[in-house]
Amino acid sequence: MRTxxxxxxxxxxxxxxxxQTRISGSVKDGKGHPLRGASITIKDSYDGATADSLGKFHFxxxxxxxxxxxxxxxxxxxxxxxxxxxxxxxxxxxxxxxxLSELKAVTITAGSFTAGDAKRGAVLSSIDVATTAxxxxxxxxxxxxxxxxQQVGEQEGLFVRGGAGYEAKQYIDGTLVNNPYYTSVPDxxxxxxxxPFLFKGTVFSTGGYSALYGQALSSVVLLESIDLPExxxxxxxxxxxVVGLGTxxxxxxxxxxxxxxxxxxNAYAYFKAIPQDVDYFRMPQFHNGDANFRIRTKSxxxxxxxxxxxxxxxxxxxxxxxxxxMKDAFGLTNHNWYNNLSWRDYLSNGWKMDLGASxxxxxxxxxxxxQNAANQDQSFNxxxxxxxxxxxxxxxxxxxxxxxxxxxxxxxxxxxxRFGSEYWYSYNYQKYRNPAYxxxxxxxxTDNFNSLFAESDIYLTNALAAKVGVRYEHSSVINKSDIAxxxxxxxxxGPEAQVSLAYGIFYQKPESNQLFATTNVGxxxxxxxxxxxxxMSKDRIFRIEAYYKKYEDLIKTVPxxxxxxxxxxxxxxxxxxxxxxxxxxxxxxxxDYWISYSYLDTKRNYLNxxxxxxxxxxxxxxxxxxxxxxFTKIKSGVNVTYSYATGRPYYNxxxxxLKYNLAEQxxxxxxxxxxxxxxxxxxxxxxxxxxxxxxxxxxxxxxxYNSVYGYNFSYSGLYKQPITPPAKRFYFVGCFISxxxxxxxDAINNNL
Amino acid sequence: MRKTIxxxxxxxxxxxxxxxxxxxxxxxxxxxxxxxxxxIDDLQSLAGTFDRIGDAEKTKWLPYYYxxxxxxxxxxxxxxxxxxxxxxxxxAYLAKAEAIEKNSELYAVENxxxxxxxxxxxxxxxxxxxxxxxxxxxxxxxADPNNPRLYYLQGMSLFGTPTQFGGGKDKAKPLFEKSIAxxxxxxPKPLYPTWGEKQAEQMLSxxx
Numbered sequence: 014m015r016t017x018x019x020x021x022x023x024x025x026x027x028x029x030x031x032x033q034t035r036i037s038g039s040v041k042d043g044k045g046h047p048l049r050g051a052s053i054t055i056k057d058s059y060d061g062a063t064a065d066s067l068g069k070f071h072f073x074x075x076x077x078x079x080x081x082x083x084x085x086x087x088x089x090x091x092x093x094x095x096x097x098x099x100x101x102x103x104x105x106x107x108x109x110x111x112x113l114s115e116l117k118a119v120t121i122t123a124g125s126f127t128a129g130d131a132k133r134g135a136v137l138s139s140i141d142v143a144t145t146a147x148x149x150x151x152x153x154x155x156x157x158x159x160x161x162x163q164q165v166g167e168q169e170g171l172f173v174r175g176g177a178g179y180e181a182k183q184y185i186d187g188t189l190v191n192n193p194y195y196t197s198v199p200d201x202x203x204x205x206x207x208x209p210f211l212f213k214g215t216v217f218s219t220g221g222y223s224a225l226y227g228q229a230l231s232s233v234v235l236l237e238s239i240d241l242p243e244x245x246x247x248x249x250x251x252x253x254x255v256v257g258l259g260t261x262x263x264x265x266x267x268x269x270x271x272x273x274x275x276x277x278x279n280a281y282a283y284f285k286a287i288p289q290d291v292d293y294f295r296m297p298q299f300h301n302g303d304a305n306f307r308i309r310t311k312s313x314x315x316x317x318x319x320x321x322x323x324x325x326x327x328x329x330x331x332x333x334x335x336x337x338x339m340k341d342a343f344g345l346t347n348h349n350w351y352n353n354l355s356w357r358d359y360l361s362n363g364w365k366m367d368l369g370a371s372x373x374x375x376x377x378x379x380x381x382x383x384q385n386a387a388n389q390d391q392s393f394n395x396x397x398x399x400x401x402x403x404x405x406x407x408x409x410x411x412x413x414x415x416x417x418x419x420x421x422x423x424x425x426x427x428x429x430x431r432f433g434s435e436y437w438y439s440y441n442y443q444k445y446r447n448p449a450y451x452x453x454x455x456x457x458x459t460d461n462f463n464s465l466f467a468e469s470d471i472y473l474t475n476a477l478a479a480k481v482g483v484r485y486e487h488s489s490v491i492n493k494s495d496i497a498x499x500x501x502x503x504x505x506x507g508p509e510a511q512v513s514l515a516y517g518i519f520y521q522k523p524e525s526n527q528l529f530a531t532t533n534v535g536x537x538x539x540x541x542x543x544x545x546x547x548x549m550s551k552d553r554i555f556r557i558e559a560y561y562k563k564y565e566d567l568i569k570t571v572p573x574x575x576x577x578x579x580x581x582x583x584x585x586x587x588x589x590x591x592x593x594x595x596x597x598x599x600x601x602x603x604x605d606y607w608i609s610y611s612y613l614d615t616k617r618n619y620l621n622x623x624x625x626x627x628x629x630x631x632x633x634x635x636x637x638x639x640x641x642x643x644f645t646k647i648k649s650g651v652n653v654t655y656s657y658a659t660g661r662p663y664y665n666x667x668x669x670x671l672k673y674n675l676a677e678q679x680x681x682x683x684x685x686x687x688x689x690x691x692x693x694x695x696x697x698x699x700x701x702x703x704x705x706x707x708x709x710x711x712x713x714x715x716x717x718y719n720s721v722y723g724y725n726f727s728y729s730g731l732y733k734q735p736i737t738p739p740a741k742r743f744y745f746v747g748c749f750i751s752x753x754x755x756x757x758x759d760a761i762n763n764n765l
Numbered sequence: 766m767r768k769t770i771x772x773x774x775x776x777x778x779x780x781x782x783x784x785x786x787x788x789x790x791x792x793x794x795x796x797x798x799x800x801x802x803x804x805i806d807d808l809q810s811l812a813g814t815f816d817r818i819g820d821a822e823k824t825k826w827l828p829y830y831y832x833x834x835x836x837x838x839x840x841x842x843x844x845x846x847x848x849x850x851x852x853x854x855x856x857a858y859l860a861k862a863e864a865i866e867k868n869s870e871l872y873a874v875e876n877x878x879x880x881x882x883x884x885x886x887x888x889x890x891x892x893x894x895x896x897x898x899x900x901x902x903x904x905x906x907x908a909d910p911n912n913p914r915l916y917y918l919q920g921m922s923l924f925g926t927p928t929q930f931g932g933g934k935d936k937a938k939p940l941f942e943k944s945i946a947x948x949x950x951x952x953p954k955p956l957y958p959t960w961g962e963k964q965a966e967q968m969l970s971x972x973x
Contacts, residue, residue, distance in 0.1 A: 049806075050854070052813040057821050059791055063813030065806045087854050138889070551886065603888075643888065645927050697930060 034098040037071035038105035040064045040084055048109060051086035056093075074098050088112055111475055113426040118475045119503040123513035123545040123558065124221035126159050127214070142209040145639055146652040147688030147713050149745055151204045152215065153194075156234065157656070158637040160558070160592035160609040161219035164658040164684050165630050167722035167736050169194040169203040172630045173219050174562060175588030175615030176231025176539075179524055183234045184226060185212075186317065186355040188371040189437065191413040195299075195325060196347040196377050200722070200736045201291075206301075206323065206349070213239040219592075220541040220560055221515030224466045224482025224499045225419065225433070230521045230539040230564070238353075240315050241270050241307055245753055248274070252747030253282045259303075273304040289739045294388070295328030295344060314358030323349045333383060333403070334725045334734040339391065340384045341403060348376040363423035367433075371415045379407040382448070392449050399728045401449035402576050409443040411525065425472075432467035441525045456529035460490035460522070468499075476505035486536075488522050493535045495520040509550050515543040523568050527580045535582050538565040552599035554607075559591040567619040572671050586617025586625060606640040621666045621673045629723055632658040632684070648697045651689070658684040665726040665733070676730045685718040705751045713743040791818060792827065792956050799835055800960070805842055811835045812858070819861060826871070827956055829862035833874045834958070840881040848885050852878045869912040870958055872905030876918050898922070913947035914958070916940045917965040924968060938972040941965050 040051040047068025054061035055076055062072040064086075074080070077098045082105070085091040089109035096103055126137070141155070148154035153171055156162055163172035170178025183193040185207070195203040209215075214237040226233050242261040250257035259274020278299035303321035310316060328344035351373040359365050382390045382404050393400040419433030442457040468482030480501045487494040499517035506512055520536040527534065545558040567584025596607035613633060616625040635658040643650040660680040667676040690711035696704070714720070719741070724733040795814055802808050812835035819828035836855045845851055855878040862871050876898050883894035902922075905915045920940035926932020948962040 050809045050813070052816060054813075054817045054820065059787075059814075059818050059821055061813065061817045063806075063810040065810075087850075087857060598886075645930065 033073040033075055034077070034100055035071065035073055035102040036062075036082070036096070036098075036105065037069075037102070038107065039068045040070065040086070040107050040109060041068050042089070043108060043110055045108075048086050048089070051084060051089075051109065053107075054083050054085075055098075056081040056083055084109065088114060113428075113472050113475055118427055118472055119478050119505045119511050119513075121478060121480055121501045121503040121513050121515070122511070122547050122556070123501055123503075123515035123543040124219050124541070124560075126156075126217040126219070137215075139209050139212065139215075141641075142215070144641055144650065144652050144690070144692070146654040146690040146711060147656070147686065148654075149690075149711055149713075149743075150209055152207065152209050152212075152234070152236075153205050155209070156215075156217050158607070158609060158639050158654060159217060159219075160556075160594050160611045160635075161217075161232075162611075162635075163613075163630055163632060164635055164656050164686070165722070166202055166684075166720060166738060167200045168630075169197065169205075171232055171234065173232035174560065174590065174611075175586075175613055175617070175628065175631050177628065177630060180230040180521065180539075181232035181234065182226075182229035183236060185236045185319075185353055185371075186238050187225075187367055187369045187417055187419065188353060188355075188415045188435075189228070189413070190351070191373050191411055191439075192349055192351075192375040195323075196345055196375075196379075198327065198329070198345060199331070199343060200725075201739055206321070206351070207236065211238055211319070212236045219558075220562065221499070221501060221517050221543045222519075223480065224468045224484040224497065224517075225431070227464055227466075227484050227486055227497065227519070228462075228521050230519050230537060231562075238317060238319060238355075240317070241267065241309060242272070245270075246751050247753060248749065248751045250276060250747060250749050252745065253286075254278055254280060254745065255747070269306070269308040271304075271306040273302070275300075275302045277301075283744075287740060287742075287744060290737065291739045292330040292340075293328065294330055294342065295326060297325070297327040299323065299325040310358055312359045314356065316354075316356045318352075318354045320350070320352045322351075323347070329739075330384065330388070332734065334732060335397075335400060335727045335729075338386060339400075340386075340388070341381055342384045342388070342390075343381045344379070346378040348374075350374050365421040365423075367417075367419040367421070369415070369417040372413070374412045375410065377407065377409045379405075379409070381405055397728075399575070402447070404448050406446040406448065407443060410441070412440040414438045427470065427472040427478075429470045430467070431469075432465075434463070434465045437462040441528070443526075443529060458490050458525075458528055458532065460488055460528075462486070462488045462522075478503045486520060488536070490528060490532050491522060491534055491536070492532075495536050495538075506546075507548070510546070510548040513543075513545040513547070515541065515545075517541050523580065527568055530577075531579045531581075534568065534580055535566055537567050537582065537584075539563065540565075552597065554594065554596045556594040557591065560589065562588040562615075564588070564617055564619075567617060569619060570621045570673075572621075572668055572673070574671075575668060584617065584619035584622075586615065586619065588613065588615035588617075588631075590614055603644070604640070604642045606638065608639075609635075609637045611635040621668075622664075623666065623673055623675045626664065626675075627662050629661055629663050632661050634659045647693075648695060649691060649693045651691045654686075654688045656684070656686045656688075660684070661723065663723045665724075665730050667726075667730055677726070677733070681721045681723060682719070684720055685716075686713065686720070687715045687718075688713045689715050703752060707749040708747075709749065710746045711744070714738075714741055717741045788818070788822060788825070789956065792831075796831060796956065799831060799838075802835070802838070805839050805844060808835045808839045808842075812839070812854070816858060816861075819858075824865060826862040826865040826868075829858045829865075830870055830874065830958070833858035833862065833871075833878075834960075837874055837877045837881070840878065848881050852882045867908070869905040869909035869915060872901045872908060873912065873914045873918060875901040876905065876915075880918075880922065911947055911951075913944045913951055913965070914961045916944035916947065917961045917968070920944060920965070920968060924972070934972045938969065941969040941972060945969060 040048045042048055048064055049066045051064040053070050055074055058076050060074045060076060062070040064070045079097050082094045082096050083091060084107050086109055090112055092107055092109060142152055143150045145155045145158055161173050165172045168178055171181040172178050173181050183190045194205055216235040218233045222233050242263050245262045247260045255276055255278045257276030261272035263270045280297040284293055301323045305319040308316045326346045330340045330342045333339035333341050353371045356368045383400055385391055415437045417435035419431055421429055421431035423429050439460045445454045464484060464486045466484040471479045482499040484497040497518045497520055501515035503511055503513040519539045522536060523534050540563045543560045548555045564586040566582040568580050569584045570578045571581055572578045590613040593610040598605040613631055615631050616627050618625045637656045640653045660683050662680055664675060665677040666673045693708040695706055720738055722736045724735055726733050795811055799811050802811055812832045815828045815832035833855050839845055840848060840851045859871055859875055879894045879898035883890045883898055902915055902919055920937040923932045924937035944965045953959050
């Protein structure tokens with residue numbers, strides 16, 4: 014009994030050793046391209062092979078009988094196949110299906126430029142924003158070097174594709190920012206309130222944006238605040254214009270942080286050194302304080318709170334354009350408090366939630382008087398009544414409280430649905446006083462604004478994606494509702510190339526000064542059609558985009574008398590054009606440049622326009638060339654930006670009875686500006702340095718081109734005064750020091 | 766009957782011994798092949814082989830370590846175009862190994878993987894991949910301060926960094942020296958990694 018058992022056992026053992034089966038074949042992807050490196054394995058054994066550069070493999074399998082063969086390759090769905098190994102050679106041809114993967118899938122790029130440090134498909138990084146010459150770390154100024162935005166220097170805001178500045182909105186972590194810029198000063202553009210270093214990602218949408226956002230006819234800028242800082246640190250800013258001090262403290266367990274900072278801007282020394290065309294009788298002063306805390310939740314979500322308080326004051330005298338002996342003295346005091354609380358968290362079953370709340374209040378005290386050569390306030394008799402309307406006092410307040418909730422559910426690997434709602438409560442108040450006539454007028458309104466939205470990302474393959482959304486909005490002050498559909502598509506046409514399409518309807522409520530006059534108005538409306546082609550490799554991006562926009566129900570001014578108007582929705586218009594963008598970091602070593610070009614054809618009949626006219630903020634051709642070069646040997650970088658725009662139209666629309674007449678029109682000279690900036694980072698690369706220093710200097714409009722942004726017309730229409738910047742050039746020098754962390758990468762500090 | 770049991774016990778233990786012996790033999794053979802492998806196809810095939818051994822053995826980190834190492838040698842080859850995709854493979858092998866055991870050898874490979882990604886675009890990736898590479902070295906040295914490969918890799922990193930950024934030959938030299946001293950005194954366990962001594966000596970000669 015024993016011997017045969019042993020014999021059989023030995024026989025079987027030797028049998029296993031000798032019955033080898035040759036397995037050969039190929040592994041390809043769905044399109045028949047060989048998959049080099051794919052792995053072919055007999056499960057739970059050492060036997061197997063790796064596909065070569067032609068996708069071919071072969072090996073001798075020592076196992077016998079029924080076995081499971083697994084074929085795997087990273088990025089592809091694994092395949093299992095049962096084979097019977099009996100010594101007969103086996104040939105297999107296997108096709109693996111590509112997995113839907115975030116890294117490989119197309120992204121919808123029509124109408125949107127993404128900037129961010131770790132973002133896929135990012136066109137600019139936060140450092141790019143800071144080191145773009147001429148931007149001086151102002152987000153809006155940097156975005157103006159991208160196609161779609163106009164070079165408007167006399168007003169703040171982004172003028173996108175034939176849209177006015179107020180038709181572009183900014184959102185921080187999902188909630189609308191009511192006063193993203195410092196309060197307007199006549200004919201001088203103001204900076205944005207927020208530093209680029211607060212944000213890890215920026216999306217600049219020049220149209221066709223998602224159903225998650227609304228109330229912007231032309232464009233949204235979506236800012237996503239950073240999560241936790243990398244290290245605890247203290248920062249200081251020293252410059253003739255600004256001093257600042259701040260800190261960020263990261264908890265030892267790296268799960269929470271807090272920080273605060275304060276800076277103070279005073280233009281006194283600067284204006285003494287660099288004469289200005291306007292006479293500042295109250296030197297511009299800005300106090301800014303901010304504080305934040307951030308907590309990482311157990312499930313990897315974030316709770317973030319950010320608050321900033323700002324106070325600023327200034328007063329300036331400009332030449333009056335009705336009387337060359339007179340001056341208009343304008344003064345402004347502003348208080349602004351902004352709060353943003355957000356909570357992003359991951360729930361079970363692939364659900365994600367984004368909750369946001371924000372509260373802001375903005376208080377302006379504005380005043381203007383007409384003064385004589387000795388700076389004394391003047392009053393006029395009724396024969397020149399228009400002069401009496403140049404004097405005013407305005408006390409105004411805008412409050413906005415918002416709550417927002419968005420829920421997002423992943424369907425499969427990449428597809429997702431999301432839906433949510435937001436509620437805005439806004440309070441607007443204005444007290445207008447005319448000192449000549451001793452008249453006080455009080456305006457106010459409140460609005461309860463609701464929206465509901467739903468959107469779905471649909472990935473059919475890595476090469477084809479669609480985003481379909483719809484948005485419902487209701488505004489109580491005008492008692493109107495709207496439904497806005499949005500659709501976009503992206504299709505990959507080559508390894509790095511894709512075509513995107515976007516369509517959408519966008520609504521916006523009338524501006525508050527219009528709602529003060531009447532609430533018997535409706536939403537203004539724009540319909541966008543966009544087609545985009547993009548080829549993007551690691552170091553190069555080429556984009557071309559064409560669009561058509563149709564405006565309906567734009568606000569028209571209906572004059573009641575010289576100083577008072579009401580409004581209706583009888584305006585309309587269109588914008589069409591195409592844009593090019595090219596960025597190249599590769600062709601020349603250590604040299605990075607981008608070129609933007611925009612062609613714009615737009616006309617609208619809105620406000621006091623007499624017919625379909627090209628608005629005065631729209632130039633037909635706009636181009637920018639941005640260059641950056643870093644010299645590691647001298648630890649310094651040099652940045653150059655050149656911007657060009659053809660002249661913009663200007664109009665003198667005179668009120669004749671109760672009708673506007675086009676008394677004069679023309680075009681301004683072309684706009685040119687060459688900006689330079691440089692940074693020197695002496696402790697760069699020295700990881701052991703206790704303090705990190707950046708020296709920064711910039712000059713805008715180095716060549717001193719004379720820019721004319723438009724004209725102010727006298728009451729008679731006989732005299733026009735050009736609108737020019739208050740000084741030809743702007744200079745900045747500053748020193749930024751931080752203690753506690755190597756900040757080589759964010760070379761320029763945020764407090765600029 | 767007792768004899769039968771004894772016999773089968775013997776047979777089973779022999780088979781088990783043969784199995785673990787097979788593991789040592791196969792590993793030894795492939796490690797030798799890895800030392801001499803030159804082409805991407807050869808290295809890719811070896812990475813696959815080590816991965817299969819790891820999958821079959823289930824409790825051993827060394828096969829996955831060598832799979833990751835073979836993939837890393839592919840990453841150093843200038844003909845490898847997509848370093849990010851290659852590093853994804855390295856990191857997938859490392860993740861399998863680290864699920865079994867975390868140690869300084871795995872951190873050394875992690876450092877090389879991150880370095881390869883950083884070198885794609887040093888000026889922008891310095892803050893992300895560069896930081897990961899440095900962190901991997903740091904963790905490796907905490908796990909085993911006497912691993913010569915970590916000092917060799919740190920030396921390489923400094924050697925490649927411009928003097929202005931705190932790198933250069935002078936900074937790298939003491940690290941290569943320390944690395945070589947550690948190689949001389951090292952007594953690696955069977956199948957454990959031994960690579961790097963020759964490279965360190967060659968780099969030291971370049972620092973002279």
